[in-house]
Amino acid sequence: MKTVVIIGGGFAGLAAAARLRRAGDGVEVILIDRRPTHQFLPLLPDLVGRDLDPSLLCYPLARAAAQTRCRLVQATVHAVDIAARRVLTDGDAIAFDYLLLASGVESDFYGQTQVRERACEFRAAEDAARLRARLPAGQAATVVVAGGGYTGVEVATHVVRAGRRAGLRHRVVLVDPAPAICNALPDPFRRYIAANLLAMGIETRLGTTVADATHDSVTLAGGETFAPAALVWTAGVRTADFVHALPGSKTRQGRLEADPNLQFADACFAAGDVCAVVRGRQPLRMGVQAAISQGACAGDNIRRAIAGKPLRPYRPWDPGYLVPMANGRACGRVLGVPVYGRVATWLHYAMCLVRLRGTGCRATVLRVLLAGTPRR
Structure with missing residues (x-):
């Protein structure tokens, strides 16, 4: 039995867990997060200006873990001992054969x-x-x-x-x-x-x-x-203290500079905001799409490592970015095309609805968004 520990129940961690579900009965996946819910960060600003119930953006990690056949451990990580292959938390120490760091970032x-x-x-x-x-x-x-x-x-x-x-x-x-x-x-x-x-x-x-x-x-x-x-x-943001304490190259924010396979140490992988995928001289920007695709790639590579197969490099694909504002104006670039105004706004919300977990949550959020057009 191989044990895979995923630290972080965000977009990257859950994407990896979904891929690791295919690993079979010989693999135990443990998901560690200090929060009981997966939080949908792209709509956080809308909680301030709209009649959105915060619970709509909080998907229970226990449910997500059950769907991906993980064991959920709600705990705060204090350190990772790579040599001993242990994660030290405010509860028990958790041993691993493979590790995925998907712990995101915090305020700096x-x-x-x-x-x-x-x-x-x-x-x-x-x-x-x-x-x-x-x-x-x-x-x-x-x-x-x-x-x-x-x-x-x-x-x-x-x-x-x-x-x-x-x-x-x-x-x-x-x-x-x-x-x-x-x-x-x-x-x-x-x-x-x-x-x-x-x-x-x-x-x-x-x-x-x-x-x-x-x-x-x-x-x-x-x-x-x-x-x-x-x-x-x-x-500003930075990674958690336990990430800063890990050996290896990091950015100023403490993001781990992983290799092309998203590996930063033997049997240890990183994905999402905690991972700096460097192209040229700069790391790729943080974002939801990057977190999901990196989590999926890391999950697949852990499966391949367990099976003794060669790892595959992460191939980034960036569909673009949007900056939505509360009066219905937005701007950004989608598939290389500049977009402005309400078209950009609804593209943003369409992508949010696609990625939001829970059919009922999607329907309720859509009703709130359609309830009225923001005025300048």
């Missing part, structure tokens, strides 16, 4: 302990629900969103939408150290996003960072202070 506060204590993270459904509950109460006249990437833009626009639905007008400020919002995108997309943020009344502060935060104020590096204010953190 860059050593700012007080900011971490005061900020609202945006990595889980409960984070989005907490922010949504706070807005109608008028507890924050200003909402500062740290991080001007895809997620920061989505969150900022949904905060505006939530306020307007409640009859409130929050001041929303998007902060990023780069010279432009979504700075990594091509210039036409950056300009489209900037124009839409301006139309929605969202302010930007570029070339600066959040320096401090209290329970009711946020101060930027240049000294500008917002009060009363709430801070939402989407400014």
Whole structure:
């Protein structure tokens, strides 16, 4: 009997588990995750601005494990001992013959302990629900969103939408150290996003960072202070401490630089956001499609390794990206073609519905999306 341990029940981990289901009765698959649910992160911003029940985005891992014939262990991983082939958790140590790291990433506060204590993270459904509950109460006249990437833009626009639905007008400020919002995108997309943020009344502060935060104020590096204010953190990600502690080459964020077969050590594989697949000088961008395809490839390669067959290299395929905003505007590139406006918005939601787990959840989410067209 061979034991395969998968750390992480996200898109990559579940894709691998589905492939490993075909490995036969001689293989035991153990899925470890500290959460009881698989969370559908692409729709988290919509929890803030729409009447979505957070439970719709939380699929029970126990059900997913049963469907893929895994044994689920709900635990927090503290360390991985590659030499001894053991995963150390806050419960029992778990031995493995093969390992797949699919543990994703977490918020990076860059050593700012007080900011971490005061900020609202945006990595889980409960984070989005907490922010949504706070807005109608008028507890924050200003909402500062740290991080001007895809997620920061989505969150900022949904905060505006939530306020307007409640009859409130929050001041929303998007902060990023780069010279432009979504700075990594091509210039036409950056300009489209900037124009839409301006139309929605969202302010930007570029070339600066959040320096401090209290329970009711946020101060930027240049000294500008917002009060009363709430801070939402989407400014950066890193891998978990136990991943940073592993041997081998990693990116600045701690992502493991795996070989072409997604292997980073003997019998150890990585997939999803924790894995940096380097092409040229840069790792490929993180995303749902990459996580799913890497998880499937890693699962297949573990099956092949168990069977004594040669491993197959991961062949990335990127269908594109979209940046949806809460007023029905979006932009991005799909299959190499630039798309804008409501067409881009509905392409985003169509892909979300395809990937969302649970037929009933899909139907309910679709009803919410069709309930009304967002207004600028």
